[in-house]
Amino acid sequence: MAQGFRTHLAAYRRDGDWWLVEIRLRDVRQMFHSLDPAPFREKDLDPAAEDYLEEAVRDIGPTRPIRLRIHLPAAALGSEDARTLPEAIARHFDYRAAQAGVDLRRLLGRGGVSLAIGLGFLVLCLWLRTPIAGDPRYAVLAEGLLIIGWVGLWRPVEIFLYDWWPVRRRLRRFAALSRMPVEVAAGAP
Numbered sequence: 001m002a003q004g005f006r007t008h009l010a011a012y013r014r015d016g017d018w019w020l021v022e023i024r025l026r027d028v029r030q031m032f033h034s035l036d037p038a039p040f041r042e043k044d045l046d047p048a049a050e051d052y053l054e055e056a057v058r059d060i061g062p063t064r065p066i067r068l069r070i071h072l073p074a075a076a077l078g079s080e081d082a083r084t085l086p087e088a089i090a091r092h093f094d095y096r097a098a099q100a101g102v103d104l105r106r107l108l109g110r111g112g113v114s115l116a117i118g119l120g121f122l123v124l125c126l127w128l129r130t131p132i133a134g135d136p137r138y139a140v141l142a143e144g145l146l147i148i149g150w151v152g153l154w155r156p157v158e159i160f161l162y163d164w165w166p167v168r169r170r171l172r173r174f175a176a177l178s179r180m181p182v183e184v185a186a187g188a189p
Contacts, residue, residue: 008059017065021056024071028081045092054173062176074186086182093178100171107167111159118153125149
């Protein structure tokens with residue numbers, strides 16, 4: 001596992017303490033979703049660009065210092081779009097982090113509701129099981145009620161043990177991306 005992690009890190013250069021994520025563009029607009037009608041500073045990133053940046057943070061780690069360097073033709077450096085690119089990227093990932101936070105709260109809320117329903121169902125099954133538990137004629141039914149009562153807790157257990165971690169990790173990656181310094185440079189990486 002550690003070997004694979006080092007391999008991913010080898011794809012990124014270092015600049016002092018910073019890990020560099022570099023992108024080469026012909027035009028600033030390549031960075032953004034072409035069908036989004038919003039003003040430039042509020043446009044969504046191109047899905048491929050967002051995936052690339054999120055994967056870079058996944059590889060490097062959201063707690064390590066990461067800087068994005070965008071290489072543009074020299075003629076494009078003085079444009080308003082190039083000057084506002086760092087702000088536009090930060091806004092995009094602020095928004096994505098907020099969305100991930102909402103997703104996490106909804107998931108945990110759904111887990112709480114599922115837990116209440118599951119516990120109520122378990123109590124009902126145990127209550128129905130109690131009068132028949134000692135009668136051998138109803139042994140299969142009694143065991144079935146016990147098993148299905150516990151199965152009713154499957155989903156809340158799944159949410160609270162497993163489902164929330166990926167959403168939390170994604171929120172951390174988006175938060176790291178929103179804080180990431182962005183520099184715009186001329187030329188090739």
